[in-house]
């Protein structure tokens with residue numbers, strides 16, 4: 001996810017690559033790869049000059065957050081903003097762990113950040129002034145559309161937009177396969193599938209019509225689309241998508257609850 005954000009931010013010109021300092025746990029080759037590809041500044045974790053950083057963007061796995069915050073806590077000032085992209089990690093959890101009125105912002109981007117087409121949610125914590133929210137929002141705007149939301153909506157946002165690209169890629173895997181089985185080259189099936197998703201997405205964004213109206217305009221009585229939709233519904237197509245969103249949102253909530261329980265056990 002970090003690479004997707006770096007790619008989008010560098011492309012946008014919002015920051016120069018030299019302003020982006022990238023660190024990780026141990027994979028030096030990966031840092032060098034990012035340096036060659038984007039011109040960012042790689043830094044070993046232990047050599048990071050924390051006082052020089054305006055915005056920390058945390059992009060490790062949720063299971064690693066506790067140790068990262070414990071490590072950061074004595075090294076950061078309360079006016080430095082911590083932005084977390086971690087699924088299921090609440091701002092209140094971060095604030096508690098940091099043991100001072102720390103500026104934190106939770107965001108949920110997606111991998112389409114690479115092409116500056118993310119749908120990114122933003123929820124500030126309790127101690128984050130508006131100016132910092134504005135700053136982080138402008139950074140997130142450089143990788144796509146942004147939405148400031150109540151943090152309680154973050155789980156479902158994650159289920160739709162954070163995880164969502166994978167549902168469409170999964171759909172495309174099926175389209176590629178069935179197109180190929182029915183006589184198209186895989187490349188042709190992939191391209192026409194992707195162009196069809198792109199066209200439908202643009203119709204949704206640029207036309208006033210509801211999804212239902214748009215669907216009905218494609219569907220001639222007793223025609224091909226009706227036959228396709230009947231098959232889709234018979235196989236639980238629509239419900240499957242709802243279940244995917246709910247499953248991902250539930251997992252986001254669960255990640256948060258698990259950490260909260262661990263904190264109670266520790267204290």
Ligand SMILES: NC(=O)C1=CN([C@@H]2O[C@H](COP(=O)(O)OP(=O)(O)OC[C@H]3O[C@@H](n4cnc5c(N)ncnc54)[C@H](OP(=O)(O)O)[C@@H]3O)[C@@H](O)[C@H]2O)C=CC1
Pocket residue numbers: 001002023024025026027028030045059060061062064067068085086087108109110111162163
């Ligand atoms: N993938 C996605 O589409 C999205 C992911 N997210 C969130 O982004 C986060 C990262 O996911 P993803 O990019 O897939 O995961 P990856 O496993 O690809 O990346 C995790 C990175 O975190 C680094 N890391 C781990 N521990 C530390 C540490 N203590 N200090 C510094 N760096 C550390 C790892 O470094 P090393 O390799 O050296 O161990 C690695 O570079 C997750 O929390 C996820 O919820 C949010 C939105 C979308």
Ligand SMILES: O=C(O)[C@@H]1CCC=N1
Pocket residue numbers: 087158162163
């Ligand atoms: O699968 C995950 O947990 C992360 C969060 C959203 C997308 N990927």
